[in-house]
Amino acid sequence: MVGVDIGSHSIKAVLLAKNGNTFKVEAVAVEPTPKGAVVDHEIQDIEPVGEALRRLVRRLPSKIQAAAMAVAGSSVMTKVIFMDASLSDDEMVSQIEVEAENLIPHPLDEVNLDFERLHPHANDPSRVDVLLSAARSESVEARVSAMEIAGLDTKIMDIEAYALGRAVATVAKRQPELAEAKLLGVLDIGSRTTTLSILEDGEVAYTREEAFGGEHLNQLIQSAYDMSVEEAERVKLRGELPGTASLEVLAPFQTELLQLARRSLQLFYTTSGHDGLDALVITGGTANLEGLADMLREELGFAVQVADAFAGMKVSGDVNKRDLERYGPAFAVASGLALRSFG
Template identity: 45%
Template sequence: MLFKRKRPPLLGIDISSAAVKLLELSKQGARLRVESFAVEPLPADAVVDKNIASVEAVGKVIKSVVKKSGTRLKHAAVAVAGSAVITKVITMPASLSERELEDQIALEADQYIPYPLEEINLDFEVLGPNAKNPELNDVLLAASRRENVDNRVAALELAGLKAAVVDVEVYALENAFALLKRQLPPLPADRAVAVADVGAMMTTFNVLHQGRIIYTREQGFGGKQLTEEIQRRYGLSYEEAGLAKKQGGLPDSYTSEVLEPFKHAMVQQIGRSLQFFLSSNSHREVGALVLAGGCASIGGMDKLVEQKLGLPTSVANPFVEMTLAPRVNAQALRLEAPAMMIACGLAMRSFD
């Protein structure tokens, strides 16, 4: 154990439906430092419903984002979507060694996973003693169809990177959530925090209690709808509409006729997810809400959500207490921060 090799430092690479986000972190004492980051858009339909449709196209963008970031790291952590993963908590004798546990799970996995074992990637984590029987351990099983994992590994390899960790997006988000605690209002111990991650194609609504995700809901709503409305209203190509959305230059009517209706639709979607949670978890109240994803950067979005839903609302920024390497553009990082939660959680796997 004295000479056990340390895991090499990892890049966090988030492959979303619309972009590839790269983040490199280092640790100095207890403090994290951003060494490099970069974001590059993906071609349309390269990733569909969070599944990689074109490994070559995604690999090309990863290669570009690595070059843009200037990183020298060659190992990465990526994640598959929570909807592509089956998870189940089972119990196993606490007396089993890790090897015995691995063998036992391999023998029994087909009881819990509805796919042939040769078609899946399977992993497990011991959560700790079972609440009702201390002689048993609770064990989390996670399984995903093999192509979900293999396509991400292959895309990284095309960019000259090695996949050291394949995580699940919700667990990466949970990992990064620890960085937001000081940005939240003081809450009673029984209150939960909701994180609404509104990306390009999908809104993922997570509820966390004491730092653990207890509820997840996905719905097909995101920034693509705003881009398409700009495209339709002003006769632009999809690429031109996307640039105009970020850089400005649209007619004065844009704010009142396009942006404001989208913002209210976004509040409605978040409110609906919140009601779904409350109706299925009547014993648990939500005390605060965090906006993440690209759409969280829309000006005044947090204030509108707070006003309409009556919850203290903030915009996610996992980098507030981190230092930055000289080559990191602080303003660019701040603009991308709400969309970097998953990349941040993945990059933090370097320190496990």
């Protein structure tokens, strides 16, 4: 399956192959999201998104027929509940359907439900931790419909935070500075939202989203240098900002991002009982910003590095190396979705 990540600024696709324990990047592709078609993780206009997906799919191998996608934001709810470990999956379904009305803040006929057994409950081995996930049906259906326009069948609908966690956990095993991290943070800087996820022993234990992202930096660049939206994005991605940018635009943006990271981390510490991370990985389209990882490392006091979504993987000669270099950390969610092909 091709992993497809639909963002408000761009749509990313990743296709992986696996041989034994070795992954290979078969293809990557990026297509701009039609302006205004995706807002706050929600598809507002299916047709133009579907056409953008069609253009994206044309740059992938023709053999591809299936996709894995994800939902995110306010349309998604996850909750860990405790259930009798002796129940079969069918029995769990029946019980969850009875209890779901008290657990989910939406009418049940408006949501898609799923669950996964995690592990025995820490304090009671006769019970099991179960991850319950719910997403607004209209969010799921909009993505499926857009993908149908592109000619692909959506086989899996995941949750962005879990796809991101899967990608980071997979490549962390192949990076010495991350392999031993028991508590690993992931700061995903999207176009309009930034999400902090915490991986504990490779599993997503916490996630928090804030309305702040790379678009804010673009606005600072536009205002400071009288550029268009497209020009601001281009000079940011290519590292071609004017020499005065460090003080005029980068410092204010980094200060706001640092405050957001500290606030989100403090909330995690308060609710979890932890008082620090082993390391933090930054992903998303703005993660490559010059000096960002160094600033966060210095201010937060632990290891911080830009994500390499394909660390330890082989890369096909057909892959567009320029896209890999320019958008590398932004491929993390799509890579995590593509990894569902092998689960």
